[in-house]
Amino acid sequence: MTNASTFGPAIGKIALLLLLCATTVAGFLWLPAAKGFPQPEMARIVVFHVPCAIVADIAAAVAAWYAIVYLRRRRFTDDVKSSVSFGLALLFSLLTTVTGAIFAKSQWGGYWNWDPKQTAILMLLLIYVAYFALRAAVDDPRKRASLSAAYALFAVVAVPFLTYILPNSTDQTLHPKNVINTRDGLDASYKIVLWAGVFGLSLFYFWAFRVQVALGTLELRLNERVRRASQKSVAHAVVVEARK
Amino acid sequence: MAYGSRVLFSGIDAEIAPGQCLVVTGANGAGKSSLLKILAGLLRPESGKVEFDGRRGCAAPDIHLYGELTGDENLAFFARLLGISPMLNPALLTDVGLPPKRGRDLVSTYSSGMRQRLKLAASLLGAPPLLLWDEPTATLDTAGRAIVGELLAKHLGQGGLAVVATNDPAEAESWGDLRLTIGC
Amino acid sequence: MELRTRYALGAVLLFAVTTLIAVSAALSAATIKSEVKAALLWIILLFAALSGLARVFVREEEAGTAPLLRLSAPATAVYAGKLLFNIALVFAVESVSVPLFLVVLPPATVNCGLLFGVLVLGGIGVASSSTFVAALIAQASSGKSALFFIVAFPILLPLVLIAVQATVGAFDSIPTHHVHAQSDLGLLALYSLVMTTVSFLLFEYIWHD
Numbered sequence: 076m077t078n079a080s081t082f083g084p085a086i087g088k089i090a091l092l093l094l095l096c097a098t099t100v101a102g103f104l105w106l107p108a109a110k111g112f113p114q115p116e117m118a119r120i121v122v123f124h125v126p127c128a129i130v131a132d133i134a135a136a137v138a139a140w141y142a143i144v145y146l147r148r149r150r151f152t153d154d155v156k157s158s159v160s161f162g163l164a165l166l167f168s169l170l171t172t173v174t175g176a177i178f179a180k181s182q183w184g185g186y187w188n189w190d191p192k193q194t195a196i197l198m199l200l201l202i203y204v205a206y207f208a209l210r211a212a213v214d215d216p217r218k219r220a221s222l223s224a225a226y227a228l229f230a231v232v233a234v235p236f237l238t239y240i241l242p243n244s245t246d247q248t249l250h251p252k253n254v255i256n257t258r259d260g261l262d263a264s265y266k267i268v269l270w271a272g273v274f275g276l277s278l279f280y281f282w283a284f285r286v287q288v289a290l291g292t293l294e295l296r297l298n299e300r301v302r303r304a305s306q307k308s309v310a311h312a313v314v315v316e317a318r319k
Numbered sequence: 320m321a322y323g324s325r326v327l328f329s330g331i332d333a334e335i336a337p338g339q340c341l342v343v344t345g346a347n348g349a350g351k352s353s354l355l356k357i358l359a360g361l362l363r364p365e366s367g368k369v370e371f372d373g374r375r376g377c378a379a380p381d382i383h384l385y386g387e388l389t390g391d392e393n394l395a396f397f398a399r400l401l402g403i404s405p406m407l408n409p410a411l412l413t414d415v416g417l418p419p420k421r422g423r424d425l426v427s428t429y430s431s432g433m434r435q436r437l438k439l440a441a442s443l444l445g446a447p448p449l450l451l452w453d454e455p456t457a458t459l460d461t462a463g464r465a466i467v468g469e470l471l472a473k474h475l476g477q478g479g480l481a482v483v484a485t486n487d488p489a490e491a492e493s494w495g496d497l498r499l500t501i502g503c
Numbered sequence: 504m505e506l507r508t509r510y511a512l513g514a515v516l517l518f519a520v521t522t523l524i525a526v527s528a529a530l531s532a533a534t535i536k537s538e539v540k541a542a543l544l545w546i547i548l549l550f551a552a553l554s555g556l557a558r559v560f561v562r563e564e565e566a567g568t569a570p571l572l573r574l575s576a577p578a579t580a581v582y583a584g585k586l587l588f589n590i591a592l593v594f595a596v597e598s599v600s601v602p603l604f605l606v607v608l609p610p611a612t613v614n615c616g617l618l619f620g621v622l623v624l625g626g627i628g629v630a631s632s633s634t635f636v637a638a639l640i641a642q643a644s645s646g647k648s649a650l651f652f653i654v655a656f657p658i659l660l661p662l663v664l665i666a667v668q669a670t671v672g673a674f675d676s677i678p679t680h681h682v683h684a685q686s687d688l689g690l691l692a693l694y695s696l697v698m699t700t701v702s703f704l705l706f707e708y709i710w711h712d
Contacts, residue, residue: 146705146708194661194664195661198657201653202657205654205657208653208654209639209640209650212645212647213644214644218712221708221709224708225705225709226636226639226654229658232697233632233661236694359574361570361573361712377570377571377574381570382568382570383571385568397571397575400572401575401576
C-alpha cells in the first residue's frame, strides 16, 4: 500500500482523536458550571454520560438489527456483526454507568442509589453479560448464533418496556428529566459539546465496529479454510445401482 | 456438507423413486446418522437441499421415547400430535412384535430390544411415505431382525421410500436397491 | 399437548413452601412494612419459579426425546404446550404459597382484587419469560442451571419489581399506591401479551436448526 492510501485513514483517526479530546477539554474547561444542580462544577460530566448512553442505545439497535438479519438469512457474517455490536453496547453502557455513578456521587452523595434509571441500566448490563454467557455455553456455531440472536431480540423487546416505562411511571426518580431538550434546561454551550460528544463517540463506535467485524470475518474464513483442509479423510459418496 | 468443525461429506446427489430403498453404509463416525438427520430435517446442511414433500418416519439410536409414559401412551401421544387416530396403534405393536399387554408398561421398564421395536412402531405411525431408519436392527434378536425386513418390504411394496443406515453388510445387500457409501 | 412430569410440581412446591417457612420464621417477631412483605412474596415466587420452570425444555434435551418431538409437532404447538404447563405450575405454586404467606405474614389489609390481578398477570409474565429462556438454554452444551439463572434474571427482575410495586398497593391502603398498582397491572398485562407473542415468533428459530 502506498503512503497516500494509508494516509487518509490515519488522518481520519487523528481527527477523531482530536475531536474527542476537544470535547473532553471543552467539557471541563470551556463550559460554565451547570446551573440548577447541587454541585454545578461536577455536573459537567453529563456531557460524557449522555453521549455514552445514546451511543450505547445505537449500538444495541444495530446489534438487534443484525440479529434479525441473521435469523432471516442465516449468514455468519451477520452474527459476527450482531455480537460485535453487542460488545460495543456493553462497553458504552459500562461507561454510561461509570459516568453516571460519578455524577451521582457528586450530586446526590452516593455512587449508587437504586434510582429506577440506575436499576434499569444495571439490568441492561446484566443482559449483555447474559448474552455473552449464553454464547460461551454453546459449542455449535450455528446454534450459538441462532440462540444468541433470539435472546437478543427477546431482551431488546423486553428492555424498553421495563426500563423506560418503569422509571417513568413512578415519580420517584432522581434523574433530571428533559434537561437536554427544554430550553431552560442546560446552557446552550452544553448542547454543543454534548452533541459533539455524541458525534465523536458514534464515529468511534463505527470505527471499532468495522475493525472488530473485519477481525471476526477473518476468523470465520480461517475456520472455513481449516475445515476444508481437513477434508482429505472425508467422504465422497458412491452410489451403486445394486439391482433390478 | 459441513457440520460443526468437521466436513462430513460433499457432493452427494441422489434421487430415489417410490418403492426403492437406499441403504447407507460406511464406517463408524463417517456420518451416516448425520445424513439421516439432515434428511429428516433435524440438521441443516451448509449447502445443498433436501427436496421431499411429506412426512418422514424416523427411528434412530439417539432418538428416544418418553420413559415415564407407557408404550401405549407414547404411541397415542405421537399419534395425536400427528393428527392420526390412535385406533390402529395396537396393530402397530403386534406388527413390531411387541405383545399388546406390554404396551401398558412404562417404557423405562422395557429392555433395549423392546424400546427399539417401539421406536420402529412410532416411526410407522400414520404410514409415512418416507422411512428413515438408522441402524434399525441394533439391539434386536433374530426374530426382531426378520420383522424389520418384513416391515421394510411391506412399506416399499406400498410405494413408500426408505433410507436405511446400517453397518451390517448382509442387510445392506438384501435390502438396498441403491447404495450409498460414505467415507473412504 | 400433554402435561407431564408430575414430579416437577412436587419439587417446586416443596421449595416454595420451605422458603416461605424459613423466611417467616426469621421475621415473625418484627413488624414489617407492607412494601417489604410484597417484596418477600415475590422473591419467594421468583426463586420457586427459577428452580422449576426450566425443566420443561431441559429434560427433553437431556433425555433425548426432543428430536422426535421436533419431527412430530409444529413448533408453535410444542411451545404452547410447554408454556401452558409452566403457567399452570406457577399458578399452582401461587395458590399454595400465597395463602400460607397471608397467614404467616399478614399484611395490614388485603385488596383481593388487586392481589389476584397481580398474581395472575405477574405469574403469566414470569412463566412466559422463563419458558422462553428455558428453551434457549436447553440447547446449550453445559452449565445449564447456572446459565438459566444468569440469562433469566435480568429479564425477570424488572418484571418482579413491577409486580412488587403492584402488590404493595394490594397490601396497604394508601391511595397513591392503589393508583400506581392499577397502572402497574396494565403494564404487566401488556408485558405478558407482548413477550408471549415475541416468544412464539422467535421459538421457531431456536427449536429447529
